[in-house]
Amino acid sequence: xxxxxxxxxxxxxxxxxxxxxxxxxxxxxxxxxxxxxxxxxxxxxxxxxxxxxxxxxxxxxxxxxxxxxxxxxxxxxxxxxxxxxxxxxxxxxxxxxxxxxxxxxxxxxxx
Amino acid sequence: xxxxxxxxxxxxxxxxxxxxxxxxxxxxxxxxxxxxxxxxxxxxxxxxxxxxxxxxxxxxxxxxxxxxxxxxxxxxxxxxxxxxxxxxxxxxxxxxxxxxxxxxxxxxxxxxx
Numbered sequence: 001x002x003x004x005x006x007x008x009x010x011x012x013x014x015x016x017x018x019x020x021x022x023x024x025x026x027x028x029x030x031x032x033x034x035x036x037x038x039x040x041x042x043x044x045x046x047x048x049x050x051x052x053x054x055x056x057x058x059x060x061x062x063x064x065x066x067x068x069x070x071x072x073x074x075x076x077x078x079x080x081x082x083x084x085x086x087x088x089x090x091x092x093x094x095x096x097x098x099x100x101x102x103x104x105x106x107x108x109x110x111x
Numbered sequence: 112x113x114x115x116x117x118x119x120x121x122x123x124x125x126x127x128x129x130x131x132x133x134x135x136x137x138x139x140x141x142x143x144x145x146x147x148x149x150x151x152x153x154x155x156x157x158x159x160x161x162x163x164x165x166x167x168x169x170x171x172x173x174x175x176x177x178x179x180x181x182x183x184x185x186x187x188x189x190x191x192x193x194x195x196x197x198x199x200x201x202x203x204x205x206x207x208x209x210x211x212x213x214x215x216x217x218x219x220x221x222x223x224x
Binding site: 030045 | 144154159208216218
């Protein structure tokens with residue numbers, strides 16, 4: 001069974017701080033996605049990484065896919081209250097065609 | 112372009128009843144996937160439909176079923192509701208089957224009492 005473990009599960013920081021969220025697995029994924037979900041809404045796709053070692057930037061967010069395509073990280077620079085939400089990583093299994101989601105990291109950024 | 116829409120947004124049912132949830136994908140998207148989200152289990156895959164055919168199924172009992180229509184709209188049905196079925200049910204659409212880029216609707220919040 002393919003599993004994705006996210007850490008930390010909860011993060012409460014002050015506005016302006018930096019943070020990193022990790023997504024780890026013992027399995028190889030053909031691609032990995034990061035989503036952000038706000039209360040009462042569905043997840044919104046932030047980025048897809050496909051190549052091992054790939055780094056993508058989205059404004060203050062930096063996403064990295066591990067060289068072996070088993071792990072990923074999301075780094076937020078100078079966090080803002082608008083970054084508050086549930087961050088989910090999801091790995092695409094080339095074997096099953098399914099998207100496997102991590103448990104999520106709840107981020108709270110206090111002004 | 113309109114996003115994924117789900118109806119109803121909120122639903123309260125009694126144990127033992129059945130429920131049908133509806134999902135309209137983004138125009139041009141032919142794949143629809145359903146997920147159950149709970150605080151304890153997170154997001155879990157239910158099933159995926161493409162061109163009216165179920166392509167993939169998660170580890171859920173047979174009480175959970177779905178279908179897709181020729182216009183790509185999809186419905187999922189849960190029969191003999193149990194308290195543990197209370198969850199946010201999310202629908203996601205994508206252009207192709209087994210696509211890793213999925214676009215989610217706002218979900219249907221189901222409460223079983």
